[in-house]
Amino acid sequence: DLNSDREALLDFAASIFHTTKLNWNAETPVCSSWIGITCNLNKSRVIAIHLPGSGLFGSIPANSIGKLDALRVLSLRSNLLNGNLPSDILSIPSLQFLYLQHNNFTGAFPSFFSHKLVVLDISFNNISGNIPTTIQNLTRLALLNLQHNSISGAIPKLYLPRLKLLNFSYNKLNGSIPSSLQKYPSSSFVGNSHLCGPPLNHCSIASSPTPSPSPTYFPSSPIVPQNHNASPNRKILGPYFFIVLAIGGAAVLFFFVVVFFLCCFKKTKTHGSGMLKGKASTGGKNEKPPDFGSGVQEAEKNKLFFFQGCSYTFDLEDLLRASAEILGKGSNGTTYKAVLEEGNTVVVKRLKEVIVGKKDFEQHMEVVARIGQHPNVVPLRAYYYSKDEKLIVYNYMPAGSLFLRLHGNRDAAGRNPLNWDSRVKLCLGTAKGIAHIHSEGGAKCIHGNIKSSNVLLTQDLEASVSDVGLAPLMNFPASMSRTIGYRAPEAIDTRKITQKSDVYSFGVLLLEMLTGKTPLRYPGQYDEVIDLPRWVRSVVREEWTAEVFDVELMREQQIEEEMVQMLQIALACVSKLPDSRPNMDEVVRMIEEIRQPADFKTRTSSDQSESNVSNVQTP
Numbered sequence: 001d002l003n004s005d006r007e008a009l010l011d012f013a014a015s016i017f018h019t020t021k022l023n024w025n026a027e028t029p030v031c032s033s034w035i036g037i038t039c040n041l042n043k044s045r046v047i048a049i050h051l052p053g054s055g056l057f058g059s060i061p062a063n064s065i066g067k068l069d070a071l072r073v074l075s076l077r078s079n080l081l082n083g084n085l086p087s088d089i090l091s092i093p094s095l096q097f098l099y100l101q102h103n104n105f106t107g108a109f110p111s112f113f114s115h116k117l118v119v120l121d122i123s124f125n126n127i128s129g130n131i132p133t134t135i136q137n138l139t140r141l142a143l144l145n146l147q148h149n150s151i152s153g154a155i156p157k158l159y160l161p162r163l164k165l166l167n168f169s170y171n172k173l174n175g176s177i178p179s180s181l182q183k184y185p186s187s188s189f190v191g192n193s194h195l196c197g198p199p200l201n202h203c204s205i206a207s208s209p210t211p212s213p214s215p216t217y218f219p220s221s222p223i224v225p226q227n228h229n230a231s232p233n234r235k236i237l238g239p240y241f242f243i244v245l246a247i248g249g250a251a252v253l254f255f256f257v258v259v260f261f262l263c264c265f266k267k268t269k270t271h272g273s274g275m276l277k278g279k280a281s282t283g284g285k286n287e288k289p290p291d292f293g294s295g296v297q298e299a300e301k302n303k304l305f306f307f308q309g310c311s312y313t314f315d316l317e318d319l320l321r322a323s324a325e326i327l328g329k330g331s332n333g334t335t336y337k338a339v340l341e342e343g344n345t346v347v348v349k350r351l352k353e354v355i356v357g358k359k360d361f362e363q364h365m366e367v368v369a370r371i372g373q374h375p376n377v378v379p380l381r382a383y384y385y386s387k388d389e390k391l392i393v394y395n396y397m398p399a400g401s402l403f404l405r406l407h408g409n410r411d412a413a414g415r416n417p418l419n420w421d422s423r424v425k426l427c428l429g430t431a432k433g434i435a436h437i438h439s440e441g442g443a444k445c446i447h448g449n450i451k452s453s454n455v456l457l458t459q460d461l462e463a464s465v466s467d468v469g470l471a472p473l474m475n476f477p478a479s480m481s482r483t484i485g486y487r488a489p490e491a492i493d494t495r496k497i498t499q500k501s502d503v504y505s506f507g508v509l510l511l512e513m514l515t516g517k518t519p520l521r522y523p524g525q526y527d528e529v530i531d532l533p534r535w536v537r538s539v540v541r542e543e544w545t546a547e548v549f550d551v552e553l554m555r556e557q558q559i560e561e562e563m564v565q566m567l568q569i570a571l572a573c574v575s576k577l578p579d580s581r582p583n584m585d586e587v588v589r590m591i592e593e594i595r596q597p598a599d600f601k602t603r604t605s606s607d608q609s610e611s612n613v614s615n616v617q618t619p
């Protein structure tokens with residue numbers, strides 16, 4: 001329990017000299033005031049210790065940290081810890097992420113490990129002895145970093161199906177590299193004077209006295225596997241594939257552009273018929289002024305246009321009479337929730353600074369309405385255009401936005417966190433919605449404002465992308481808007497949005513789902529923006545993945561592999577160069593590859609509890 005965890009931590013602190021004030025004392029609450037300590041959600045156990053670079057000096061006593069039997073993450077990297085690696089720590093049954101790199105640990109490589117280990121990093125120490133064959137039992141291991149130690153002997157035959165990153169370089173290993181490990185790059189093995197065979201061409205020559213390479217953790221992209229063959233889900237796509245893809249893509253694009261123009265041309269000619277069903281309204285001159293749409297009354301000739309398939313029976317007058325509540329003021333204007341007299345609830349967006357004329361607006365709305373006929377896009381119901389007022393009517397989505405579901409009420413007692421299965425499902429749905437927008441509207445169809453508050457949820461927790469097609473109607477939003485944390489760097493520089501800048505914004509949304517952090521800091525005036533991609537890259541470089549993930553996901557079992565894969569997709573989406581980002585169809589495919597459809601079916605039945613999302617509140 002928490003008391004025994006507290007005692008164990010105090011024993012550790014008593015025998016280790018530390019320069020950083022830890023603020024650990026028996027009188028203060030462990031979970032909220034002790035530096036570097038993370039507890040589980042109900043604050044009954046310590047599940048993570050993060051004390052990197054904290055000036056810790058000395059050797060870790062047995063029966064201290066080793067007694068924390070709910071511990072999942074231990075990060076004591078970049079300290080001055082010495083002595084043996086305490087075997088009771090390595091065998092904590094719940095331990096998943098272990099970071100002990102850059103210390104002065106000595107002694108033999110221990111041979112008992114927690115079977116749950118995903119990351120084992122003891123690089124840059126002075127560990128000796130052989131690599132134990134028991135490493136073979138670590139079937140969930142994704143990273144094994146032993147570089148820069150004094151480990152000797154032959155490398156045992158290891159077959160670790162999930163291992164993505166391996167580094168044995170700069171040790172004293174000898175013999176030949178087992179065939180199961182030959183798929184890793186030579187940089188994983190260099191600096192072992194008597195190690196032979198592929199991927200090393202010959203016995204590697206110890207590099208001393210030449211200085212060893214700077215302690216770069218792993219080459220440029222620390223998360224992306226060194227060898228794509230290592231992951232069964234990844235396929236190497238050769239140059240021909242991309243050429244064929246490019247030609248095919250161009251042909252498909254051409255087709256859609258032609259279809260798009262044909263449709264537009266046809267629509268212009270048959271204006272007012274077919275898709276559009278006008279409903280005239282006098283605009284209620286004697287009514288009291290409405291909460292929104294003050295410009296509406298003057299425009300008697302203008303009509304509220306409903307799209308086909310819309311079951312509402314209200315007209316503009318009803319809309320003006322409805323009691324309206326402001327949902328928020330966004331970059332495009334103000335959004336109202338309007339409850340009509342017959343009980344229907346709709347959302348009305350009052351657009352500001354529309355830069356296109358009536359005809360263009362109407363034609364554009366038809367395209368948007370067509371795009372909206374997809375399960376992952378919020379359908380457009382109606383619109384109104386006059387000189388002074390532009391309104392768009394959507395269905396009201398009572399389950400609120402992804403933003404509220406993910407961040408709202410975070411610290412409240414009864415909060416029901418969004419579980420990993422639901423997050424995967426929502427990521428996939430959002431990706432499908434954006435992919436549909438990109439493909440349906442042709443190359444020029446860009447959302448331009450992907451963010452978690454523009455992803456709305458249905459009652460059964462499906463994602464639905466809102467604000468589709470607004471960007472081309474408006475001025476590029478001011479740089480200090482709430483959107484800034486999602487904006488691709490080139491979109492900020494050039495003030496131009498592209499499909500690839502949508503991919504970037506979606507990547508930020510994925511990072512938000514994985515980290516539980518918002519690209520905007522609350523509460524406040526939206527002026528403090530966290531550059532999430534930058535933050536994630538910096539943490540990942542230092543400590544691979546564990547620190548990155550949302551604490552609320554820590555209580556779930558066996559999801560690390562999927563989280564790591566999602567992180568890879570997110571980092572690909574937020575690549576600095578637009579051309580290096582995948583397109584949305586590829587993103588959909590990659591997310592689908594994380595989990596087989598069969599898994600989705602069996603797992604989604606457990607989402608029922610997640611569907612109960614009606615009482616979300618503002619953070």
Ligand SMILES: Nc1ncnc2c1ncn2[C@@H]1O[C@H](COP(=O)(O)OP(=O)(O)OP(=O)(O)O)[C@@H](O)[C@H]1O
Nearest residue numbers: 327328329330331332335347394395396397401453
């Ligand atoms: N159809 C809808 N149903 C329910 N809530 C909605 C709907 N459309 C928007 N909202 C919510 O209303 C609030 C205001 O939305 P609005 O789009 O005006 O601002 P925003 O999303 O914060 O910024 P932006 O204008 O840049 O998109 C948001 O919290 C949004 O999630």
